Amino acid sequence: MINSDNSNTFDPRHASVSPDALTGRVVAITGATGGIGQAVAIACAKAGAEVILLGRSIKKLEALHAQIESLEASPSIPSPLIAPLDLERAIAKDYDELANAIEARWGRLDGLVHTAGILGQLSAIEHQDVPTWIKVMHVNVTAMFTMTQSLLPLMRAAPSASIVCTSSSVGRKGRAFWGAYAVSKFAVEGFVQVLADELEQTRVRVNSLNPGRTRTAMRRQAFPAEDPKTLPAPETVAGSYLALLSDASEGISGQAFDAFNT
Numbered sequence: 564m565i566n567s568d569n570s571n572t573f574d575p576r577h578a579s580v581s582p583d584a585l586t587g588r589v590v591a592i593t594g595a596t597g598g599i600g601q602a603v604a605i606a607c608a609k610a611g612a613e614v615i616l617l618g619r620s621i622k623k624l625e626a627l628h629a630q631i632e633s634l635e636a637s638p639s640i641p642s643p644l645i646a647p648l649d650l651e652r653a654i655a656k657d658y659d660e661l662a663n664a665i666e667a668r669w670g671r672l673d674g675l676v677h678t679a680g681i682l683g684q685l686s687a688i689e690h691q692d693v694p695t696w697i698k699v700m701h702v703n704v705t706a707m708f709t710m711t712q713s714l715l716p717l718m719r720a721a722p723s724a725s726i727v728c729t730s731s732s733v734g735r736k737g738r739a740f741w742g743a744y745a746v747s748k749f750a751v752e753g754f755v756q757v758l759a760d761e762l763e764q765t766r767v768r769v770n771s772l773n774p775g776r777t778r779t780a781m782r783r784q785a786f787p788a789e790d791p792k793t794l795p796a797p798e799t800v801a802g803s804y805l806a807l808l809s810d811a812s813e814g815i816s817g818q819a820f821d822a823f824n825t
């Protein structure tokens with residue numbers, strides 16, 4: 564059950580998380596081959612989690628798998644599971660297969676991190692391309708919802724489980740020309756609030772996290788003229804994801820957090 568003892572004071576940026584905080588936990592990460600997702604996957608593995616790497620490129624997933632396997636740690640890092648899934652094309656059967664594979668191997672899921680996302684077209688609402696709008700809403704919102712829905716029974720089966728949805732500053736305050744991307748991130752915030760309310764009497768918590776400007780391919784696409792050296796590396800936000808996945812955030816649900824310092 565949710566207990567909100569630390570709900571007024573919890574801040575993932577400053578939470579105390581032990582180096583082995585996720586030992587024995589099973590954590591799935593969408594967008595695991597992306598800038599932020601990869602940093603989160605590696606941080607989770609280093610913290611002892613058995614990670615499920617979700618992505619659309621088998622080649623990139625295999626490279627990340629090899630990278631995690633080569634990490635030096637004591638005790639040794641559990642081998643990750645690769646789960647190829649194109650969120651633009653996935654259908655119910657694909658989500659069922661994923662849930663069945665997790666069920667067969669672990670019987671539960673302790674953490675689910677949504678980082679997969681696309682930017683779409685930065686332009687005025689008047690000029691938004693409709694097919695691109697639909698694609699952005701599908702990958703950023705509908706796929707996140709569908710995956711959560713199919714994995715929720717496994718999260719209910721865990722002693723305590725945490726869902727982290729990746730948001731954005733433009734999903735909290737609208738900004739001109741951010742179109743479907745901004746609207747999709749507002750939907751992410753709404754999804755978190757609705758789901759948290761529904762899960763109030765359970766041991767599953769769900770929160771949103773805004774990584775802030777981070778040196779990744781998406782940021783480069785949005786700001787091509789920006790010098791990437793001026794941006795924080797994705798590794799700098801991984802700690803906040805860990806805090807939301809670990810016992811440090813027990814009892815915290817339905818909240819919107821930032822991973823960056825203002």
Ligand code: NDP
Pocket residue numbers: 593594595596597598599600618619620623648649650651652677678679680681702729730731732773774775776777778779780781782
């Ligand atoms: P990246 O572009 O590096 O990562 C996005 C990830 O989403 C990639 O792994 C990509 O896969 C995956 N993805 C995209 N489309 C699909 C699809 N159809 N099926 C499966 N996976 C897909 O961007 P970031 O790491 O920056 O973004 C991570 C999250 O952080 C996003 O939700 C973004 O909105 C959010 N965010 C980022 C900020 C920033 O400044 N970077 C600021 C605020 C929020 P692939 O590797 O194959 O391309």
